[in-house]
Amino acid sequence: NDDILAKVLVNESICLELSIISYNMHGYNQGYQTVRDLVCDVKPDVFLLQEHWLTPSNLHKFEHDFVEYICIGSSAMSAVVESGVLRGRPFGGVMILVNKKHKKYVRVVCAAERYAVVVVGDLLILNVYLPCEGTNDRISVCDDIFHNLLFWIMKYPTHKILIGDDFNAKCTVSDVILKFIKDVYLRRCDSSSTGARKQFTYFNEGLNCGSYIDYILVSPDVMTSHFSVLDPDLNLSDHFP
Numbered sequence: 541n542d543d544i545l546a547k548v549l550v551n552e553s554i555c556l557e558l559s560i561i562s563y564n565m566h567g568y569n570q571g572y573q574t575v576r577d578l579v580c581d582v583k584p585d586v587f588l589l590q591e592h593w594l595t596p597s598n599l600h601k602f603e604h605d606f607v608e609y610i611c612i613g614s615s616a617m618s619a620v621v622e623s624g625v626l627r628g629r630p631f632g633g634v635m636i637l638v639n640k641k642h643k644k645y646v647r648v649v650c651a652a653e654r655y656a657v658v659v660v661g662d663l664l665i666l667n668v669y670l671p672c673e674g675t676n677d678r679i680s681v682c683d684d685i686f687h688n689l690l691f692w693i694m695k696y697p698t699h700k701i702l703i704g705d706d707f708n709a710k711c712t713v714s715d716v717i718l719k720f721i722k723d724v725y726l727r728r729c730d731s732s733s734t735g736a737r738k739q740f741t742y743f744n745e746g747l748n749c750g751s752y753i754d755y756i757l758v759s760p761d762v763m764t765s766h767f768s769v770l771d772p773d774l775n776l777s778d779h780f781p
Contacts, residue, residue: 556661558585562704562756564779567593571777587637588667588704593630602635609637614651635669649653649692654685657692664696668705686720701759708753726757728765741769741780
């Protein structure tokens with residue numbers, strides 16, 4: 541499973557060093573214990589979580605189970621729930637957890653089905669989950685997501701940028717992803733890190749294969765002191781933090 545850990549410096553009259561973990565939970569029940577273990581072991585300042593699979597009525601689980609954090613996110617199942625009886629497996633959803641010790645620096649920007657945005661100090665943090673292969677109109681959905689992200693980035697022109705995401709694609713082979721990275725002048729933390737790097741951040745045990753599809757991207761003015769893909773002792777997701 542994919543645990544992506546990055547430490548960045550944020551300035552707002554004082555200098556804050558934040559530890560940030562991006563993680564695709566592959567469902568709240570699968571990912572909960574890994575997040576809880578990381579809270580105890582790593583004590584990150586920010587979690588960027590994708591695919592919690594919770595319905596709108598169950599989003600309160602984050603606030604109940606992670607009382608140390610401010611919780612900002614959304615369900616991807618609102619339309620399905622509103623249309624009637626829930627059928628099929630749950631899907632999607634993003635959530636940002638910010639440690640309450642930084643409460644005075646936090647400003648909630650927005651929370652949509654596939655992305656959430658917050659400000660911590662002068663750092664604009666975006667949590668993104670792109671559609672996987674086989675999704676209807678995948679390219680147009682990605683275009684729409686990146687258009688909206690660019691809107692929010694332009695709304696905060698003096699802020700530094702950090703994006704944690706499950707791109708569901710290698711960013712080196714996706715034109716729409718590469719264009720966004722180039723347009724916003726972002727750099728990949730895994731590429732700039734001198735530390736050891738895993739070969740993949742997603743692994744399918746059934747097919748015995750993996751791929752590198754989860755990233756943390758930052759603007760050039762963000763100082764990154766450490767980056768690693770984590771391998772927790774207990775991880776029921778098919779991604780690594």
